[in-house]
Amino acid sequence: MKVGIVGANGYSGVELIRLLQQHPYVTIEKIVSHSTHGKNILELYPHLYGVNEMILEKWNLDELSNLDFVFFATPSGVSKDIIPPLLDKGVTCIDLSGDFRLKNAGDYETWYKKTSAPAEYLQKATYGLSEVYRDKIKQAKLVANPGCFPTATLLGLLPALKKQIIHANTIHVDAKTGVSGAGRNANLTNLFTEINENIRAYKVGEHQHIPEIEQVISDISGEQVPITFITHLIPINRGILCTMYADLVEQVTTEEVHQIYKDMYKDEMFIRIRPIGEWPTTKEVMGSNFCDIGVMVNRRTNKLIIISVIDNLVKGAAGQAMQNMNIINGWEEHIGLNNSPLYP
Numbered sequence: 001m002k003v004g005i006v007g008a009n010g011y012s013g014v015e016l017i018r019l020l021q022q023h024p025y026v027t028i029e030k031i032v033s034h035s036t037h038g039k040n041i042l043e044l045y046p047h048l049y050g051v052n053e054m055i056l057e058k059w060n061l062d063e064l065s066n067l068d069f070v071f072f073a074t075p076s077g078v079s080k081d082i083i084p085p086l087l088d089k090g091v092t093c094i095d096l097s098g099d100f101r102l103k104n105a106g107d108y109e110t111w112y113k114k115t116s117a118p119a120e121y122l123q124k125a126t127y128g129l130s131e132v133y134r135d136k137i138k139q140a141k142l143v144a145n146p147g148c149f150p151t152a153t154l155l156g157l158l159p160a161l162k163k164q165i166i167h168a169n170t171i172h173v174d175a176k177t178g179v180s181g182a183g184r185n186a187n188l189t190n191l192f193t194e195i196n197e198n199i200r201a202y203k204v205g206e207h208q209h210i211p212e213i214e215q216v217i218s219d220i221s222g223e224q225v226p227i228t229f230i231t232h233l234i235p236i237n238r239g240i241l242c243t244m245y246a247d248l249v250e251q252v253t254t255e256e257v258h259q260i261y262k263d264m265y266k267d268e269m270f271i272r273i274r275p276i277g278e279w280p281t282t283k284e285v286m287g288s289n290f291c292d293i294g295v296m297v298n299r300r301t302n303k304l305i306i307i308s309v310i311d312n313l314v315k316g317a318a319g320q321a322m323q324n325m326n327i328i329n330g331w332e333e334h335i336g337l338n339n340s341p342l343y344p
Ligand SMILES: NC(=O)C1=CN([C@@H]2O[C@H](COP(=O)(O)OP(=O)(O)OC[C@H]3O[C@@H](n4cnc5c(N)ncnc54)[C@H](OP(=O)(O)O)[C@@H]3O)[C@@H](O)[C@H]2O)C=CC1
Pocket: 006, 007, 008, 009, 010, 011, 012, 013, 032, 033, 034, 035, 036, 037, 059, 072, 073, 074, 075, 076, 078, 096, 097, 098, 146, 147, 148, 180, 181, 182, 183, 184, 185, 312, 313, 316, 317
């Protein structure tokens, strides 16, 4: 199958190259960039010598129309204009940006502060949280790949929400991310001197992933509730760790909750429910498509505590996008995604 990557020289794009190169049924036919078009990708990423030595091209609708599948790893506000004509030509698109995730155009404009994609295309998009929307993804022509934080948050909350053991309106999420989440662009807050030996809360109360998480919670629980969700930038390259708390509806034990989580994810190869008393770390999923989850009931407060971790560039972006491509094509979901985490 012939695929293309638009935004191929960003961090998520390069992660797509790494993963798609190891997929047996796929060849990367086109890599597209914006300000760097015309360069060999090696000039930007010398680690790709002998792996991928393609030239970055300019966006060209006709040339991309000959492909089977195109991945978009572009900043928000870009794919909303270029995906619709490509979709109309019958090419299946997977968008890693936020442009097609929110069903309500007004929500996108409020939280992203940009013009939304046309409403009819928002309705055509399928939200690509693989483990939750697999059946819809199978039929999709346009997948809105989830944000990195929503992936870690929602996979962690899902069993508790589905089994209705927590009050959805009491959910608090304390999320931490590595710096690659901000992409490969020069900006003051991403300087080594600003990041190193430092932790910073950012976009407090106004993170664009809040409506995305609330949209799925509402879909699963039937409740439209606001959540408290705060993000922090920490001095690591890759990884997201979300610590979540919510009030329990009634008293349950850690063992009971743990069993609910194990049962719900028993057939999911990328979700690892950690033994009771063991809390996952970002390094334990680095480079892999795993989402690791630990749970505990805090008896003193009658709250459920959930900790989930992912690699933001893999399960949080390129890995989940490739998992979705596998789902659409009816291939086994793990194809190209078998690598174990990189440790230490
Ligand atoms: N980084 C992460 O962990 C995650 C990122 N995402 C989302 O994925 C998308 C890409 O993120 P990331 O890889 O971090 O971003 P980067 O900033 O690292 O890369 C952005 C890419 O988009 C290209 N680009 C910029 N403007 C345009 C344009 N107008 N037309 C075509 N291409 C353009 C850039 O090309 P050039 O350099 O040549 O200008 C570059 O290749 C974003 O929407 C992000 O929110 C989602 C989940 C996780």
